[in-house]
Amino acid sequence: MLLPAFARPGDGHLDIFLRVTPNASRDAIEGAETRDDGQVRLRVRVTAQPEKGKANKAVTALLAKALRLPKSSFTVIAGETARDKTIRVNGGDLHEAIAELGRAHGG
Numbered sequence: 001m002l003l004p005a006f007a008r009p010g011d012g013h014l015d016i017f018l019r020v021t022p023n024a025s026r027d028a029i030e031g032a033e034t035r036d037d038g039q040v041r042l043r044v045r046v047t048a049q050p051e052k053g054k055a056n057k058a059v060t061a062l063l064a065k066a067l068r069l070p071k072s073s074f075t076v077i078a079g080e081t082a083r084d085k086t087i088r089v090n091g092g093d094l095h096e097a098i099a100e101l102g103r104a105h106g107g
Contacts, residue, residue: 005040006032007098014098015077016063018085021045022055027062041084056080063087
């Protein structure tokens with residue numbers, strides 16, 4: 001299964017590269033975005049404020065719901081306080097779920 005460019009497989013996990021907009025008018029996964037430098041990120045908007053980890057928790061909850069996984073499967077491994085984040089998703093075969101996430105949201 002071919003993964004979208006915003007995801008990279010690891011040993012028993014996937015890393016998802018995100019561009020997060022906190023304090024948005026709604027929670028949404030908007031699809032893949034190719035940046036000027038060629039990086040591809042999954043664009044995510046959350047209504048939570050970017051303080052005390054609230055936005056990170058909202059991103060985790062949004063992805064958990066979309067992928068039908070427990071929140072405990074998600075860890076922010078880079079960009080804890082930045083808009084560009086890397087989220088590690090632990091679980092079984094996530095390739096199809098991530099590919100579906102990209103397709104369903106314009107990626």
